[in-house]
Amino acid sequence: MVAIGIDIGGTSIKGAAVYSDGKMLNTFSLPVYRGDPGEKTVNDLIDLVEKYIKEHGLEKEIAGIGIGIPGTLDVDNGIVEYSNNLKWENLPITKLFQKRLPYKVRISNDANVAAFGEAKFGAGKGVPYSIMLTLGTGVGGGIVLDGKLYEGNLGKAAEMGHIVMEYNGRQCTCGRKGCLEAYASATAIVNDTKKAMEEHPESLMHQVAEELGKVDGRVAFKAARQGDKIAQQVVDQYIFYLSEGILNYCNIFRPNLVILSGGIANEGDYLFDKINNYLKVHNYGYKKTPEVKVVPAKLGYDSGKIGAASLFFK
Ligand SMILES: [Zn+2]
CATH class of the missing domain: 3.30.420.40 (ATPase, nucleotide binding domain)
Structure with missing residues (x-):
């Protein structure tokens, strides 16, 4: 076919x-x-x-x-x-x-x-339940249940970025406050990186940004890997919100896999080990509930x- x-x-x-x-x-x-x-x-x-x-x-x-x-x-x-x-x-x-x-x-x-x-045909091949989160300008994604795309009424389900993580938190583009998108999008980590750089002129992030020619989603990760404490705080906060958001989806859908795509998903083991370790500790029902693995997308x-x-x- x-x-x-x-x-x-x-x-x-x-x-x-x-x-x-x-x-x-x-x-x-x-x-x-x-x-x-x-x-x-x-x-x-x-x-x-x-x-x-x-x-x-x-x-x-x-x-x-x-x-x-x-x-x-x-x-x-x-x-x-x-x-x-x-x-x-x-x-x-x-x-x-x-x-x-x-x-x-x-x-x-x-x-x-x-x-x-x-x-x-990508990271979720052979697995019945998967959720994908795309970390870009916003946070998008989709839900696949029992091998079928779950689209909801008129195809309007899966607004994955708009679950509230923080009551009365950051303003989201959707009109609500505290959505996952406002903390876990690429836009969010760029804003957090810029703010931390302003407050900390000594941070290695300044040098990294100069090397890359701009402040993008890679700056905090690159500096964090090299041991910069301020960058590590930015990354850890980002991973905290992203992981908590993923746990919310796990508790509702209990997928086999959560697949991450977008530029941030290129951060490799440094990102995925932290998320997977966080999920292991906070998995619902501890060892009685199947673990959910978080993996990078494969098909680009x-x-x-x-x-x-x-x-x-x-
Ligand atoms: Zn929102």
């Missing part, structure tokens, strides 16, 4: 044919046109998909076209309700595809399909394409 998986990002769209064993053919891509309310971009995308299917001789084999999209969607009716990244509003993307191509189309949130891709940018196509695989 083969399906087309498409991953729509803020600036570009990438897609590929993916087989039900996870094998992927070459990737096609096109830019998202700025200022276009969506129709022109989508029509060019449809041209490209049609050409790609013909070139690979897949016309008779395609099970469907899966599309991951950033923003709020009505997945049942195939409509992009609003995407802040794309500036698309009430775009009937499934209808546009089906007007021109004879294939089934399914849309889902971009974070959801990435989680599904990782669960099926391919997870969205693979996950979107996987929406058609049994």
Whole structure:
């Protein structure tokens, strides 16, 4: 079985044919046109998909076209309700595809399909229950239960970043206060790093930031590894909130794995050992409840394409 998986990002769209064993053919891509309310971009995308299917001789084999999209969607009716990244509003993307191509189309949130891709063919391969958290500008993610993507009513579940960690805590972009996103996103650690650098001109983080040419999510981790106490405090606080958030998901879903993606997930054993040790100590029911392992994502940018196509695989 083969399906087309498409991953729509803020600036570009990438897609590929993916087989039900996870094998992927070459990737096609096109830019998202700025200022276009969506129709022109989508029509060019449809041209490209049609050409790609013909070139690979897949016309008779395609099970469907899966599309991951950033923003709020009505997945049942195939409509992009609003995407802040794309500036698309009430775009009937499934209808546009089906007007021109004879294939089934399914849309889902971009974070959801990435989680599904990782669960099926990446870090979660062979495991029934997994949760993915993407640590980027915000904290996104997805939930896979019994091998199936859990999308909730109209596909609007899995807003993983918006669980409150701190009553009356930091202001979150969603309007509430104290959400996980405000403590565990890449944005949050960059803000914490900058604040700690201001307060501590002696910290090694200044030198690291100069070497890297900017203050990003790596600065505190790099300085912490070299023994800088202030950087270690920044990292430990970050890991504390992230681990507590993960424990909340563990207590509700008891997944086999929690998969982390995004730039922060590249911090290797230094990050994952600390999180896994924290989880071991604070696991509900101590040794009676199965432990949950936290691991890095494996598929990188391919997870969205693979996950979107996987929406058609049994
Ligand atoms: Zn929030």
